[in-house]
Amino acid sequence: MPLEEDLIAQGIWPLCGVDEAGRGPLAGPVVAAAVIMNPKCPLRSLVRDSKRLSETQREKIFGMLANSNEVYIGISMVDAATIDEINILKSTLMAMGEAVSKLAISPACALVDGNVPPLLNCRCITVVKGDATEPSISAASIVAKVTRDRYMGKLDELYPGYGFSVHKGYPTKAHMEAIYRLGPSQIHRRSFRGVS
Numbered sequence: 001m002p003l004e005e006d007l008i009a010q011g012i013w014p015l016c017g018v019d020e021a022g023r024g025p026l027a028g029p030v031v032a033a034a035v036i037m038n039p040k041c042p043l044r045s046l047v048r049d050s051k052r053l054s055e056t057q058r059e060k061i062f063g064m065l066a067n068s069n070e071v072y073i074g075i076s077m078v079d080a081a082t083i084d085e086i087n088i089l090k091s092t093l094m095a096m097g098e099a100v101s102k103l104a105i106s107p108a109c110a111l112v113d114g115n116v117p118p119l120l121n122c123r124c125i126t127v128v129k130g131d132a133t134e135p136s137i138s139a140a141s142i143v144a145k146v147t148r149d150r151y152m153g154k155l156d157e158l159y160p161g162y163g164f165s166v167h168k169g170y171p172t173k174a175h176m177e178a179i180y181r182l183g184p185s186q187i188h189r190r191s192f193r194g195v196s
Contacts (some may be wrong), residue, residue: 017136
């Protein structure tokens with residue numbers, strides 16, 4: 001039984017899952033999402049780790065989550081300049097904390113993917129690879145990934161030539177060649193190896 005189901009059975013509720021997208025890219029923000037799903041919500045059986053879903057599947061499930069009255073979502077982004085200033089770990093934890101604070105209802109407990117807890121106003125349990133085992137973290141991973149991918153598509157229009165809509169800022173060969181050819185853009189993380 002997932003830890004989440006055990007906590008719900010103990011009466012610990014509301015409970016949110018928290019995950020991020022975009023720690024590894026050389027450009028763009030890190031995005032965190034916090035998701036609360038009603039214990040009886042049928043979407044609990046649909047969500048999976050975002051990395052195990054196709055883009056089409058992620059988009060479809062994201063739409064279902066966003067339009068469900070049994071789901072609460074909080075999203076936060078921290079930009080490249082802040083990442084350069086305070087580092088990617090602190091930026092990720094900041095985004096996670098802000099995402100939880102944006103939920104319409106306050107959670108009694110947060111299940112956070114990874115092994116470093118953000119500072120929250122509720123009980124916090126870290127779960128390594130929780131996006132693969134805990135439904136609410138899986139949902140948060142989908143929301144964070146889709147939100148960030150869509151945002152990188154918009155940044156591709158503002159900063160053409162880098163291919164952000166394709167590689168989403170990750171260090172692919174094409175992206176590295178674009179940085180070499182064009183130089184870093186305003187949304188590149190200058191503190192990351194390979195950018196400057």
